[in-house]
Structures are given as C-alpha cells and as structure tokens.
Amino acid sequence: MIVTTKAIVISSLRYAEADLIVSCFTEVDGMKSYMLRNILKSKKGKLRTSFFQPLSQLELIANHKNKGTLEYIKEAKIVYPYQTLHSDVLKSSLVMFCSEILKSTIKEEEPNPQLFQFLSYAFQWLDLHETYANFHILFLLKLSQYLGFYPDDSNVDYPYFNIQEGSFEKQFNDHFSEEGPEVEALKQFFNQDFSTFSEIKLQKQTRTATLNLLLNYYHYHSQGFKTPKSLAVLQQLFN
Structure with a gap:
C-alpha cells in the first residue's frame, strides 16, 4: 500500500557497497525499516543520503507491505530543516x-x-x-x-x-x-x-x-x- 507519512529517522546502516537500511518512526505505521538501493552512489535520484541523518524529520511517500520485511521509499523530503542539531x-x-x-x-x-x-x-x-x-x-x-x-x-x-x-x-x-x-x-x-x-x-x-x-x-x-x-x-x- 502506498502511504504518505511524516517520519523521524532513527538510524541508518550501510549495506553492501551502495545501499542503506534506514529505520524510521512513521506517524501512520510506527517503526519501519527501508532498503535504499544505490543511494550512496546516486547523485541524480530523488533520495539523498543527507535526508537520512539521525532524527531528521521527513515526509515520505512509501510502499508499506506491512509483512515485517524491508519497505521501499519512493520519495522523501525534509519537512523541518534543523538549524543546529547536526552541526553543533x-x-x-x-x-x-x-x-x-x-x-x-x-x-x-x-x-x-x-x-x-x-x-x-x-x-x-x-x-x-x-x-x-x-x-x-x-x-x-x-x-x-x-x-x-x-x-x-x-x-x-x-x-x-x-x-x-x-x-x-x-x-x-x-x-x-x-x-x-x-x-x-x-x-x-x-x-x-x-x-x-x-x-x-x-x-x-x-x-x-x-x-x-x-x-x-x-x-x-x-x-x-x-x-x-x-x-x-x-x-x-x-x-
């Protein structure tokens, strides 16, 4: 099911050479983990590595199958740009x-x-x-x-x-x-x-x-x- 939800990034883990597994606490479905393929190599995709720093506040368009497996993010954007949280x-x-x-x-x-x-x-x-x-x-x-x-x-x-x-x-x-x-x-x-x-x-x-x-x-x-x-x-x- 395709959902649009706010989310707070909890953690990210590098997987293989260019992938990330990202855990987020979502507003609509609680904790979710996502596989982000080739995000560490891609420079033109809709998803940026910088979006997924810990505690970043995002809006996601994602496919939630709700079967306990890794989910898929189609689009992401920052809804609250931190001023000091990641720089201080x-x-x-x-x-x-x-x-x-x-x-x-x-x-x-x-x-x-x-x-x-x-x-x-x-x-x-x-x-x-x-x-x-x-x-x-x-x-x-x-x-x-x-x-x-x-x-x-x-x-x-x-x-x-x-x-x-x-x-x-x-x-x-x-x-x-x-x-x-x-x-x-x-x-x-x-x-x-x-x-x-x-x-x-x-x-x-x-x-x-x-x-x-x-x-x-x-x-x-x-x-x-x-x-x-x-x-x-x-x-x-x-x-």
Whole structure:
C-alpha cells in the first residue's frame, strides 16, 4: 500500500557497497525499516543520503507491505530543516544518544501519534534553544510516559525511589530502593516541560548520577533495552 507519512529517522546502516537500511518512526505505521538501493552512489535520484541523518524529520511517500520485511521509499523530503542539531557538537552527541534510546525502546509497527508529536516537538525545541544541559534527563522521563512506564509520583516527597516498582517510598525495602542526590534531582523534573526545565541547576556529578538512575530504570521496564554506546561521549562532553 502506498502511504504518505511524516517520519523521524532513527538510524541508518550501510549495506553492501551502495545501499542503506534506514529505520524510521512513521506517524501512520510506527517503526519501519527501508532498503535504499544505490543511494550512496546516486547523485541524480530523488533520495539523498543527507535526508537520512539521525532524527531528521521527513515526509515520505512509501510502499508499506506491512509483512515485517524491508519497505521501499519512493520519495522523501525534509519537512523541518534543523538549524543546529547536526552541526553543533554538543547537540550532535544528544542526537546520537536519543536515536540509540529510540532504537532500543520503540519496536512496534503500529501508529502512536502522541509519541510521534512528542518526539517531533522535542527535537525541534532542542534545535532552537541554547540552554539544554539537562535535556536528556527530561527527555527520558517524558519518553517513559509514552512507552507506558512513567514513574508514579504521587508520593514524590518520600526519600526512596524503587526502580523496579517505579514509585517513591518512605522506607528502604530492598536492593531496588535508591536514595541520594540523584533521587532528589529526579524529583525536580516531574511536572516540568521543555519551556521550564532550564531553571533546574545540577552539578556535574549529580547530572551523571541522575542520568544513570533513569537508564537503570529503563533496563527494568523496557524489554531488550541496551545502554547507548554514545553515553560515554555524552557524559564527557556535558561534564
């Protein structure tokens, strides 16, 4: 079936000498993977390699057979040209981190328009703003809501955060209970959005510990989750 859909590029992998396998999160059909034949050699085709950088926001005309096989893109165009996301070194590290997170957590070939709108807005926000040191922490927290395991913050004043239960607790229960500066930092991100979170000020060690806390939380709640390879680079640049 030929579809026209917005899409966010998640990853691309070189295949053979001139082909790319590109994974995209589409607005109409969720995650899709496409075979782009000879794109690395072609200079006159409708598809350009530059279109398929991680997190690029595109409009696709594609053939979706929906049989779990590689699909085919007929046409593509950029619908939101980023100004800084792929050229700024710090933002580029966040791009790689976020794309790895999404590749590890979004598996379904089914529409999730609320998640799509969240991602589209988040990356456009990052592109346009210059204060974003804690972006990845808020991004992970908000993403968990769309993935179905947002923490229960009804007892957010309690000192312990149970990463298995995803809730705050008054007393230490087992080895899943976490406490300390990273838990107190995490509490600050609840009820925040991208227009207000820049007011949160964290020391370098606390930011790293809070990020690791959220990644451990993802390990318990997202099947097959893998720690991003870009994490080390990200932490080095933001520290």
